[in-house]
Amino acid sequence: MRKTLLASLIQGPLTEAAPRPDEKALEEVSEGLRRAARRSLGRSLAIREVDTGSCNACELEIHALSNPFYDIERFGLRFVASPRHADVLLVTGPVTSNMREALERTYRATPEPKWVVAVGNCACTGGLFTSSYACVGPVSAVLPVDVTVPGCPPPPIEILRALLALLVGMENDTPQNV
Numbered sequence: 480m481r482k483t484l485l486a487s488l489i490q491g492p493l494t495e496a497a498p499r500p501d502e503k504a505l506e507e508v509s510e511g512l513r514r515a516a517r518r519s520l521g522r523s524l525a526i527r528e529v530d531t532g533s534c535n536a537c538e539l540e541i542h543a544l545s546n547p548f549y550d551i552e553r554f555g556l557r558f559v560a561s562p563r564h565a566d567v568l569l570v571t572g573p574v575t576s577n578m579r580e581a582l583e584r585t586y587r588a589t590p591e592p593k594w595v596v597a598v599g600n601c602a603c604t605g606g607l608f609t610s611s612y613a614c615v616g617p618v619s620a621v622l623p624v625d626v627t628v629p630g631c632p633p634p635p636i637e638i639l640r641a642l643l644a645l646l647v648g649m650e651n652d653t654p655q656n657v
């Protein structure tokens with residue numbers, strides 16, 4: 480035991496250093512979001528995250544949007560706990576058979592106007608799980624999807640780009656994919 484403790488003190492942590500976020504890309508997207516949010520939102524945009532069968536890596540990237548670096552609340556975008564308070568459903572994972580009804584009920588509980596963003600390859604196409612007996616398929620098999628964010632998982636900057644595309648699309652009434 481003493482030997483193990485001593486070895487761990489000498490070795491230090493074995494984890495890799497976290498990748499540096501792309502500050503230039505963030506500044507670009509932030510400026511676009513600031514302008515689009517000012518134009519399109521008379522109030523804040525409320526987002527309800529829905530996990531329909533994800534491995535949770537997509538959720539980790541979504542969580543990062545609320546950290547002090549990305550800090551999406553500064554653009555008037557915020558996460559809410561209930562679909563009844565939401566404008567946007569951010570859906571992750573392939574839609575499993577068990578989660579299909581929950582997703583449909585969440586969509587029905589969201590007031591109009593509402594938008595759906597599919598985050599991650601699983602939500603966009605079904606990913607690895609397309610042919611699984613336990614999955615219905617991508618989110619578009621269940622709900623109309625306005626914007627897709629491919630990636631496994633997509634980094635926070637791509638999710639921000641998608642929200643920017645959604646805001647710009649709201650102005651033109653045609654949400655754009657990133």
Ligand code: SF4
Pocket residue numbers: 532533534535536537571572573598599600601602606630631632
């Ligand atoms: S897209 Fe990748 S990271 Fe996201 S839920 Fe699917 S397997 Fe996990």
